[in-house]
Amino acid sequence: MDIYRNINELRSSVNAWKKQNLRIGFVPTMGFLHTGHLALIDAIKPKCDKLIVSIFVNPKQFGPGEDIERYPRNFERDQQSIEAHHADAIFYPAVEEMYPDDYYTYVQVEELGAVLCGRSRPTHFRGVTTVVTKLFMATKCDIAVFGQKDYQQALIIQQMIKDLNFDIEVMICPTLREEDGLAMSSRNSYLSEEERQRAVCLYRALKRAEDLYANGEKHAALLREEMKNEVLTVPEIRIDYLEVVDALTLQSIDIIERKTLLAGAIWLGKARLIDNIVIDVEPIDA
Amino acid sequence: MDIYRNINELRSSVNAWKKQNLRIGFVPTMGFLHTGHLALIDAIKPKCDKLIVSIFVNPKQFGPGEDIERYPRNFERDQQSIEAHHADAIFYPAVEEMYPDDYYTYVQVEELGAVLCGRSRPTHFRGVTTVVTKLFMATKCDIAVFGQKDYQQALIIQQMIKDLNFDIEVMICPTLREEDGLAMSSRNSYLSEEERQRAVCLYRALKRAEDLYANGEKHAALLREEMKNEVLTVPEIRIDYLEVVDALTLQSIDIIERKTLLAGAIWLGKARLIDNIVIDVEPIDA
Numbered sequence: 001m002d003i004y005r006n007i008n009e010l011r012s013s014v015n016a017w018k019k020q021n022l023r024i025g026f027v028p029t030m031g032f033l034h035t036g037h038l039a040l041i042d043a044i045k046p047k048c049d050k051l052i053v054s055i056f057v058n059p060k061q062f063g064p065g066e067d068i069e070r071y072p073r074n075f076e077r078d079q080q081s082i083e084a085h086h087a088d089a090i091f092y093p094a095v096e097e098m099y100p101d102d103y104y105t106y107v108q109v110e111e112l113g114a115v116l117c118g119r120s121r122p123t124h125f126r127g128v129t130t131v132v133t134k135l136f137m138a139t140k141c142d143i144a145v146f147g148q149k150d151y152q153q154a155l156i157i158q159q160m161i162k163d164l165n166f167d168i169e170v171m172i173c174p175t176l177r178e179e180d181g182l183a184m185s186s187r188n189s190y191l192s193e194e195e196r197q198r199a200v201c202l203y204r205a206l207k208r209a210e211d212l213y214a215n216g217e218k219h220a221a222l223l224r225e226e227m228k229n230e231v232l233t234v235p236e237i238r239i240d241y242l243e244v245v246d247a248l249t250l251q252s253i254d255i256i257e258r259k260t261l262l263a264g265a266i267w268l269g270k271a272r273l274i275d276n277i278v279i280d281v282e283p284i285d286a
Numbered sequence: 287m288d289i290y291r292n293i294n295e296l297r298s299s300v301n302a303w304k305k306q307n308l309r310i311g312f313v314p315t316m317g318f319l320h321t322g323h324l325a326l327i328d329a330i331k332p333k334c335d336k337l338i339v340s341i342f343v344n345p346k347q348f349g350p351g352e353d354i355e356r357y358p359r360n361f362e363r364d365q366q367s368i369e370a371h372h373a374d375a376i377f378y379p380a381v382e383e384m385y386p387d388d389y390y391t392y393v394q395v396e397e398l399g400a401v402l403c404g405r406s407r408p409t410h411f412r413g414v415t416t417v418v419t420k421l422f423m424a425t426k427c428d429i430a431v432f433g434q435k436d437y438q439q440a441l442i443i444q445q446m447i448k449d450l451n452f453d454i455e456v457m458i459c460p461t462l463r464e465e466d467g468l469a470m471s472s473r474n475s476y477l478s479e480e481e482r483q484r485a486v487c488l489y490r491a492l493k494r495a496e497d498l499y500a501n502g503e504k505h506a507a508l509l510r511e512e513m514k515n516e517v518l519t520v521p522e523i524r525i526d527y528l529e530v531v532d533a534l535t536l537q538s539i540d541i542i543e544r545k546t547l548l549a550g551a552i553w554l555g556k557a558r559l560i561d562n563i564v565i566d567v568e569p570i571d572a
Contacts, residue, residue: 007451015453019307104397105415105449110390129391130450137451163391164416165293165423167301 001082002089006097007138010052013089014140022049026141028132031055032072033081036147036176036184041085043173044145052139053082054091056098060106061127067270072189091139098134107133109156109163115250116152116263117274120240128153129160136168144168149175149183151261151276152250175275181207183275190271198234199268205230205242206262206277213279218256220244231266240265240272247278256281287368288375292383293424296338299375300426308335312427314418317341318358319367322433322462322470327371329459330431338425339368340377342384346392347413353556358475377425384420393419395442395449401536402438402549403560406526414439415446422454430454435461435469437547437562438536461561467493469561476557484520485554491516491528492548492563499565504542506530517552526551526558533564542567 004010017024025048027040045051055078062068075092082090106126112118113125136144146154154172161168176184181203182196191199205227212223227242245252247259256279263276290296303310311334313326331337341364348354361378368376392412398404399411422430432440440458447454462470467489468482477485491513498509513528531538533545542565549562 011453018304021305102445103449105393105395105446107391107393107450110392112390134449134451137453140453160391163389163420164393165420167297167423167426 001079001087003079004089004091005093007093010089010091010138011140014052014138017050018140023143024048024139024141025051026135026139026144027051027053027087028135028144028146029053029055029078030057030071030186031078032074032186032189033078034176034184034186034188036149038081038085039176040145040147040173041082041087044143044171045086047143047171050089051087052089052091052141053087054093054135054139056091056093056131056135058098058127058131059095060099060130061124063121063123066121067187067190067272070190070270072186091135098131106130107160107164109159112152112156112159112250115252116241116243116245117265118152120265125153125156129156132157133160133164136166141168143171145171145173147175148172148278149185149275151263151278155248155250177203183273185273187271187273191269195269195271198237199271199273201231201234201237202264202266202273202275206264206275209244209262210277210279213256213260220253220256220260223256223262227262227264231264236268238267240267287365287373289365290375290377291379293379296375296377296424297426300338300424303336304426309429310334310425310427311337312421312425312430313337313339313373314421314430314432315339315341315364316343316357316472317364318360318472318475319364320462320470320472320474322435324367324371325462326431326433326459327368327373330429330457331372333429333457336375337373338375338377338427339373340379340421340425342377342379342417342421344384344413344417345381346385346416347410349407349409352407353473353476353558356476356556358472377421384417392416393446393450395445398438398442398445398536401538402527402529402531403551404438406551411439411442415442418443419446419450422452427454429457431457431459433461434458434564435471435561437549437564441534441536463489469559471559473557473559477555481555481557484523485557485559487517487520487523488550488552488559488561492550492561495530495548496563496565499542499546506539506542506546509542509548513548513550517550522554524553526553 025044107129108126180200182200208230209223209227223244242264245261247261260279265274311330393415394412466486468486494516495509495513509530528550531547533547546565551560
């Protein structure tokens with residue numbers, strides 16, 4: 001397995017693969033890999049001839065005062081995991097390689113990036129779409145995989161791919177969870193043992209709303225209220241949002257009639273945790 | 287020669303060419319081709335195996351009240367010219383093909399797009415970089431050519447290519463001029479015969495500044511003043527800008543010490559005309 005630290009070296013291998021008409025798969029990560037990341041690698045592996053995993057903690061998607069400095073890193077362990085899951089290459093660039101001093105270009109998806117996580121992290125998705133564009137171009141991938149845990153991110157990237165005419169297939173893989181239901185996340189490493197116990201309240205809240213819908217409740221306001229009540233049973237949680245939105249437009253809804261996203265973000269100690277559940281609704285013809 | 291009106295059809299040919307490892311060249315245009323465009327086609331033709339010319343009057347690069355409605359068009363004539371210059375394909379999409387109703391994504395180069403033409407056309411270059419990204423992706427070109435007449439545009443596109451890691455080579459071809467020196471432009475068709483006579487004052491002004499520099503004048507303020515005087519000898523001209531800027535950063539300069547751009551934009555009747563001259567300066571080591 002090769003490790004590339006700069007774009008030109010990566011490109012030289014990638015161009016050789018393209019010349020042989022090999023299909024390139026790509027898994028973008030910020031490193032500190034957990035089982036969820038490895039499931040992405042396993043899912044895409046059979047769909048490509050060459051597989052590249054990137055590890056890059058992208059400063060452009062962190063806002064002022066966010067956790068870029070303490071974001072967890074462990075390259076040696078990541079390298080072993082990636083090799084064990086049979087990727088062909090790791091792209092592991094330095095910040096200066098990706099964003100030299102005279103860097104000026106941004107890719108932005110309007111509307112979808114302004115709601116949910118975009119409300120409290122206004123430059124976050126612009127950073128994501130910018131780095132993902134760069135990584136798509138550097139890897140020349142034909143297929144890329146993203147996790148459903150970052151549902152809004154995945155939706156925005158799919159919109160960008162369609163809008164900018166990238167010829168890239170996207171796979172979305174289900175969220176992997178700990179035994180109690182907590183969504184796997186590198187940021188769970190911020191939690192103390194005691195916080196870790198409380199963290200599952202976000203998933204419990206989403207699950208509560210899903211159950212209510214399954215039992216016939218279609219009023220989004222009531223589901224929001226019940227999610228909030230569920231989270232507030234647990235002490236010292238700050239709610240960023242607990243939302244019921246259209247799963248395609250991410251716009252707030254009143255009544256559940258179409259595919260719907262239950263999504264939440266909470267603060268717990270130093271960790272901001274997100275999670276979501278999609279409610280698939282059979283569309284009713286008017 | 288093939289004419290493609292939608293991206294999927296173009297992509298299917300392009301992917302077949304890529305499979306054969308053919309090198310794809312690309313000339314983006316807004317149509318109503320003049321000798322300058324055809325010189326771009328001739329220049330890139332020997333550098334590629336397959337050559338695509340696009341014709342698309344891009345609404346995203348026109349501001350409110352600008353000339354998109356009356357922008358000149360003549361597809362049949364363009365088609366004949368392009369065929370005569372041996373391109374392999376024309377990409378001629380409708381607006382709805384490029385920007386469906388649910389279109390949300392923009393590519394923006396900060397700094398370079400805020401000065402010169404960007405001052406009076408604040409969304410112009412965002413529209414250019416967005417459409418050029420889409421066209422680069424739709425054509426999968428390996429090399430593209432731009433004219434020096436749109437110097438700022440060419441600089442911004444080169445910055446975007448570098449920043450976003452597009453693996454695309456750029457050629458910049460010299461501005462072609464009419465006999466009296468007026469830069470060729472599709473917008474010259476807006477000029478009445480009488481306006482056409484006066485239009486050359488922009489080139490005369492740039493030339494006057496270039497001559498002054500050649501004779502030892504290095505103060506940008508004086509060159510600006512002289513360009514303005516030159517243009518103002520002609521009646522009923524509105525000056526948008528007449529500038530002396532660093533040719534790489536486009537920032538205003540006081541003394542000419544490095545590669546410098548003399549650039550201007552004027553209004554004459556219904557036409558906004560631009561032109562520029564580059565002064566190559568041997569860098570002096572401190």
